[in-house]
Amino acid sequence: MELQGHEFYRFMAPRLTLLVSTCDKEGNPNAAPFSFVMPVSINPPLAAISAAHKRHTLANIRETGQFVLNLPIESIIEKLHVCSDPFDKGVNEIKEAGLTEMKSVVVKPPRVEECAAWFECELEWEKEAGDHVIVIGKIVKAEVKDEFMKDGAFDLAGAKPLLHVTGTNFALAERIVHVHR
Amino acid sequence: MELQGHEFYRFMAPRLTLLVSTCDKEGNPNAAPFSFVMPVSINPPLAAISAAHKRHTLANIRETGQFVLNLPIESIIEKLHVCSDPFDKGVNEIKEAGLTEMKSVVVKPPRVEECAAWFECELEWEKEAGDHVIVIGKIVKAEVKDEFMKDGAFDLAGAKPLLHVTGTNFALAERIVHVHR
Numbered sequence: 001m002e003l004q005g006h007e008f009y010r011f012m013a014p015r016l017t018l019l020v021s022t023c024d025k026e027g028n029p030n031a032a033p034f035s036f037v038m039p040v041s042i043n044p045p046l047a048a049i050s051a052a053h054k055r056h057t058l059a060n061i062r063e064t065g066q067f068v069l070n071l072p073i074e075s076i077i078e079k080l081h082v083c084s085d086p087f088d089k090g091v092n093e094i095k096e097a098g099l100t101e102m103k104s105v106v107v108k109p110p111r112v113e114e115c116a117a118w119f120e121c122e123l124e125w126e127k128e129a130g131d132h133v134i135v136i137g138k139i140v141k142a143e144v145k146d147e148f149m150k151d152g153a154f155d156l157a158g159a160k161p162l163l164h165v166t167g168t169n170f171a172l173a174e175r176i177v178h179v180h181r
Numbered sequence: 182m183e184l185q186g187h188e189f190y191r192f193m194a195p196r197l198t199l200l201v202s203t204c205d206k207e208g209n210p211n212a213a214p215f216s217f218v219m220p221v222s223i224n225p226p227l228a229a230i231s232a233a234h235k236r237h238t239l240a241n242i243r244e245t246g247q248f249v250l251n252l253p254i255e256s257i258i259e260k261l262h263v264c265s266d267p268f269d270k271g272v273n274e275i276k277e278a279g280l281t282e283m284k285s286v287v288v289k290p291p292r293v294e295e296c297a298a299w300f301e302c303e304l305e306w307e308k309e310a311g312d313h314v315i316v317i318g319k320i321v322k323a324e325v326k327d328e329f330m331k332d333g334a335f336d337l338a339g340a341k342p343l344l345h346v347t348g349t350n351f352a353l354a355e356r357i358v359h360v361h362r
Contacts, residue, residue: 002323003323004323008320012197014344038219045190116192129221142188161195165337171337172357175355
């Protein structure tokens with residue numbers, strides 16, 4: 001079946017979802033989920049998010065040059081979704097959602113404590129692309145919760161990261177398969 | 182636990198994996214899996230991949246300005262992995278993997294028939310970012326296999342897209358959860 005251009009991303013799914021925390025220049029925290037995200041470079045460590053122009057996240061990153069990519073997990077799915085509500089700029093979604101702010105090590109925006117991993121970022125550059133803006137961040141500090149490490153690697157089956165499908169639908173990647181060659 | 186910068190992407194996982202098909206200026210097809218991918222813009226429809234400099238995919242996109250993003254599914258996991266082997270430039274990974282070329286509608290690079298959906302792309306722009314290059318494609322034709330449509334939406338649980346974890350490990354997103362509010 002042929003797809004309309006604007007619906008393509010519903011089929012480029014499910015997509016790993018990150019909760020992006022920022023703060024404005026007065027220090028008011030903000031957090032919003034993004035599924036247009038990807039790692040970009042390994043050394044230096046860079047990651048990208050694609051943000052709609054009206055997003056407070058984008059305005060805050062422009063004000064401060066900093067953000068945190070938090071990896072949300074199944075246990076906070078309802079709270080994560082509260083963060084996607086259209087709150088006014090300056091409203092603290094972390095608090096509204098019943099999540100917990102946690103001090104970052106290098107950057108000013110807080111981490112979200114209930115997440116499995118945190119990637120503190122400094123803005124490298126941004127570039128407009130269609131109706132969104134691509135934002136590239138350099139990871140200046142990365143940490144994973146000890147409980148989600150297993151045999152020296154990420155315990156993904158234990159953490160259950162959230163993958164966005166559409167609207168209020170998420171997929172959980174619980175079954176790990178191995179290529180046998 | 183603190184993470185080294187270069188290992189951050191192992192924790193930004195699992196990541197939706199796309200099989201990117203291209204051809205060189207002589208028309209020789211190539212296909213390689215990428216998990217550094219994301220939708221970027223809805224209207225116009227844009228998607229991004231981040232490619233290491235040495236990738237034949239990148240060389241081919243520079244030669245022809247075109248590529249196809251194919252959505253691989255569980256049934257071809259072994260074949261997908263063959264496409265990630267370091268073949269010489271000009272070798273047809275689609276054939277080597279036992280996959281089937283299928284004519285694209287708008288662009289010259291072929292689709293991979295066994296995939297669930299195809300996004301034919303024209304190069305919009307590229308930009309170096311660390312040790313990779315971000316490539317932005319405009320989707321000029323998108324199609325999904327009829328068998329993976331259900332109630333007017335993508336039957337993700339039926340298609341079982343592959344999500345890359347590390348090395349030969351993939352995750353399958355079979356369980357769909359809904360936010361109740």
